[in-house]
Amino acid sequence: MGNTETLKEGKSLRIAICDDDKADRERVHGLVKEYLQKKNQSADVKVFDHPDALIEECEQFRPHIYILDIVMPMVTGIQAARELRWNQPEAQIIFATSESSFALESFDVNPINYILKPIEKEKLFSTLDLAISRVDLAGEKCITIKVKGGLQTLRMDEILYIEYRNHVVSYHMSTGDVVSTPTLRIGFAEYMEENHSGSDFVRCHESLAVSVAAIDKLTKTDITLRGGEMIPVAKSRYAEVMDRYMDFRF
Known part of the structure; x- marks a missing residue:
């Protein structure tokens, strides 16, 4: 109930x-x-x-x-x-x-x-x-991103991962929503550096960045997210993802 x-x-x-x-x-x-x-x-x-x-x-x-x-x-x-x-x-x-x-x-x-x-x-x-x-409501993290037609504010704790495809960045949310930017003139690395240079996200694949707080299980090939969805982790990025994940947990 x-x-x-x-x-x-x-x-x-x-x-x-x-x-x-x-x-x-x-x-x-x-x-x-x-x-x-x-x-x-x-x-x-x-x-x-x-x-x-x-x-x-x-x-x-x-x-x-x-x-x-x-x-x-x-x-x-x-x-x-x-x-x-x-x-x-x-x-x-x-x-x-x-x-x-x-x-x-x-x-x-x-x-x-x-x-x-x-x-x-x-x-x-x-x-x-x-x-x-001990609860910092005022400090609950949010970000505002450009979307078609304007701007949209997203709660950080609802973002599972960020995907880059065909010059569009999409935010995959724990609510099931996918929020996308307009077509960009910059690459994914540059977008992440400009918008997410902190420790909240880590690149786990050439076209994916995962929210460290959303990782439920990590293997050398896959990440299981909060809620059960799985995304791949590139072999070349596994060590960095593991380091960031362990820093967050412990």
């Missing part, structure tokens, strides 16, 4: 709640709504009753903050957090659980706090204060 609620409009904080117990799930959701209203904080909140749905949907939703139960069927909250952390190293993770015995095990995913149930409002509110203080 995934349930979406937009509490205010505008550039929003994104929060995911996952708990298989209905009463606990509704209590956490209610407290989060109360907190956001008290703080006059804009947020998109999604609520899940199973970690599988959480992991699948958050590939696209990419919350800034996760509030996770630990004891859930099939996949524990800690296991889910490990998978989520791999693709979102900056996410703030809060564990809420009735089992104190998991506290030590939870540390390897670097949670911001570990709250025992029944959850106390003051404890959750102070933890959310800390989590939000």
Whole structure:
């Protein structure tokens, strides 16, 4: 089950709640709504009753903050957090659980706090204060590119890879959209140098540049992206891609 609620409009904080117990799930959701209203904080909140749905949907939703139960069927909250952390190293993770015995095990995913149930409002509110203080909404990276007829702004965390074909650069997005420039008079290398000279992208092929943050798995021949799509990596570029990937992860 995934349930979406937009509490205010505008550039929003994104929060995911996952708990298989209905009463606990509704209590956490209610407290989060109360907190956001008290703080006059804009947020998109999604609520899940199973970690599988959480992991699948958050590939696209990419919350800034996760509030996770630990004891859930099939996949524990800690296991889910490990998978989520791999693709979102900056996410703030809060564990809420009735089992104190998991506290030590939870540390390897670097949670911001570990709250025992029944959850106390003051404890959750102070933890959310800390989590939000670590989220830089204003600094959420965006780029503006030329498209036919004008300009378009793209969120950096939604770009999977950039492709160059027939003098046109296309941005392949995690939403499934492909956003293309007009025909260019410059080559791909020059375009990347002018527009993406930082560390967010790395050339993995003569006509492809991958978002380092979107890499889920890397082999000597292929890159598996967040969401499952695969793109090739040239033998001559593998070492550079690996170096950038490892720098990002660790």
